[in-house]
Amino acid sequence: xxxxxxxxxxxxxxxxxxxxxxxxxxxxxxxxxxxxxxxxxxxxxxxxxxxxxxxxxxxxxxxxxxxxxxxxxxxxxxxxxxxxxxxxxxxxxxxxxxxxxxxxxxxxxxxxxxxxxxxxxxxxxxxxxxxxxxxxxxxxxxxxxxxxxxxxxxxxxxxxxxxxxxxxxxxxxxxxxxxxxxxxxxxxxxxxxxxxxxxxxxxxxxxxxxxxxxxxxxxxxxxxxxxxxxxxxxxxxxxxxxxxxxxxxxxxxxxxxxxxxxxxxxxxxxxxxxxxxxxxxxx
Amino acid sequence: xxxxxxxxxxxxxxxxxxxxxxxxxxxxxxxxxxxxxxxxxxxxxxxxxxxxxxxxxxxxxxxxxxxxxxxxxxxxxxxxxxxxxxxxxxxxxxxxxxxxxxxxxxxxxxxxxxxxxxxxxxxxxxxxxxxxxxxxxxxxxxxxxxxxxxxxxxxxxxxxxxxxxxxxxxxxxxxxx
Numbered sequence: 001x002x003x004x005x006x007x008x009x010x011x012x013x014x015x016x017x018x019x020x021x022x023x024x025x026x027x028x029x030x031x032x033x034x035x036x037x038x039x040x041x042x043x044x045x046x047x048x049x050x051x052x053x054x055x056x057x058x059x060x061x062x063x064x065x066x067x068x069x070x071x072x073x074x075x076x077x078x079x080x081x082x083x084x085x086x087x088x089x090x091x092x093x094x095x096x097x098x099x100x101x102x103x104x105x106x107x108x109x110x111x112x113x114x115x116x117x118x119x120x121x122x123x124x125x126x127x128x129x130x131x132x133x134x135x136x137x138x139x140x141x142x143x144x145x146x147x148x149x150x151x152x153x154x155x156x157x158x159x160x161x162x163x164x165x166x167x168x169x170x171x172x173x174x175x176x177x178x179x180x181x182x183x184x185x186x187x188x189x190x191x192x193x194x195x196x197x198x199x200x201x202x203x204x205x206x207x208x209x210x211x212x213x214x215x216x217x218x219x220x221x222x223x224x225x226x227x228x229x230x231x232x233x234x235x236x237x238x239x240x241x242x243x244x245x246x247x248x249x250x251x252x253x254x255x256x257x258x259x260x261x262x263x264x265x266x267x268x269x270x271x272x273x274x275x276x277x278x279x280x281x282x283x
Numbered sequence: 284x285x286x287x288x289x290x291x292x293x294x295x296x297x298x299x300x301x302x303x304x305x306x307x308x309x310x311x312x313x314x315x316x317x318x319x320x321x322x323x324x325x326x327x328x329x330x331x332x333x334x335x336x337x338x339x340x341x342x343x344x345x346x347x348x349x350x351x352x353x354x355x356x357x358x359x360x361x362x363x364x365x366x367x368x369x370x371x372x373x374x375x376x377x378x379x380x381x382x383x384x385x386x387x388x389x390x391x392x393x394x395x396x397x398x399x400x401x402x403x404x405x406x407x408x409x410x411x412x413x414x415x416x417x418x419x420x421x422x423x424x425x426x427x428x429x430x431x432x433x434x435x436x437x438x439x440x441x442x443x444x445x446x447x448x449x450x451x452x453x454x455x456x457x458x459x460x
Contacts (some may be wrong), residue, residue, distance in 0.1 A: 012369060015365055018365075019362055022358050022362075031357075034349070034350045034357045037350035038351065041350065045305070048302070048306055120305060120309050121312040122305070122309075122351075123312040123317060124317040124319070124422075125402065125415070125422045126354055126401055126405040127353050127354050158353075165353070167353065172405075172409055172410060173408065190410055192409060192410035193411040193414050194414065195411075195417055196314065196315045196417070196418055197314055198315060201411070202410075203410045203411075262312045262313050263313045
């Protein structure tokens with residue numbers, strides 16, 4: 001009878017030894033191994049995204065001339081409207097800067113918006129995130145806020161060479177400082193409600209016990225600017241109901257997030273401009 | 284030294300399966316549903332390959348899935364997949380593991396165990412435990428249905444690739460085309 005090696009006689013022992021070796025392995029080697037796998041996965045994700053873009057392109061090519069003309073006329077109307085809004089915003093920004101200089105207030109940080117296409121959405125039972133087609137090459141940084149027309153999308157969790165991973169607002173790991181629109185008290189927001197076929201939700205903690213939701217409208221929940229990642233005033237969602245906490249003297253509220261959160265095709269990454277003008281003591 | 288390189292072919296076929304799995308999940312996201320097919324990817328390796336060749340395949344698939352997972356340390360999946368490999372491998376002599384019906388049953392069981400492990404692992408993080416369990420149940424059901432539908436095709440693909448690469452299984456598989 002052939003003699004069996006240790007590998008054949010004691011597979012569990014071999015696995016235990018392999019696990020111990022893995023635990024003792026320096027972190028840098030594990031990080032390198034993990035990063036290499038992610039960079040290997042990136043082309044397949046991008047390829048799938050490009051194929052979807054080509055499909056969209058050919059779907060648009062089949063649209064009739066009248067449909068295109070109608071779309072064009074709608075777009076020109078919207079362009080004129082946004083040009084007027086842009087002029088108005090420029091005037092208001094100048095006014096804000098004047099007031100800041102007059103009262104020697106710290107200026108708001110300025111951001112560059114890097115538009116990125118969504119390559120892959122990954123909303124599993126355990127985490128919610130998406131991969132975008134911009135990475136280190138495009139100046140994306142870890143922790144940068146990501147927004148879309150409906151408000152906050154999430155924040156950059158990881159940056160790779162040509163792709164980045166965005167942790168979505170609905171992910172249980174994402175916590176940020178928020179407030180109810182019209183109120184100044186900072187509260188704690190945490191994502192996490194992802195029932196099937198339902199709009200994603202989050203939880204708002206530390207709401208004062210005397211606060212009640214107005215009957216006419218569900219109030220907006222917005223960012224406070226505290227914590228240094230998300231600037232102030234970005235929309236998170238709407239406060240839909242309140243529940244008294246059994247352990248503390250506060251209430252907890254459910255925040256309904258934008259239902260488009262899991263259908264977004266393009267997002268904007270906010271990159272803080274480090275060379276933005278800062279007020280000096282002389283001013 | 285073990286010179287059985289069939290795990291390389293199986294790993295490549297697992298990458299094909301992983302690619303389609305991710306694409307399906309991409310399109311399921313707007314409905315707040317997702318598939319988990321980790322068990323399907325490693326079943327053939329556990330049931331049809333020798334111990335160490337299959338174990339390398341399971342560990343590699345674990346590493347591949349671990350890399351993109353944000354909620355647990357890199358290496359957890361490798362350990363879980365390897366342990367499950369050893370557990371099922373010890374049982375495989377006791378069941379008729381080379382018939383397609385048994386292979387599908389094994390894939391369903393392995394996938395269920397993996398899904399259960401990750402669900403329990405992530406439970407403490409949840410703010411809406413009831414919603415989390417409801418979502419987990421729905422995801423598990425659709426994942427198991429998906430495995431029942433695609434398993435025979437996937438195992439045939441793996442078997443065909445092994446034949447194409449001139450690395451057939453020791454005994455001829457009933458799933459060979």
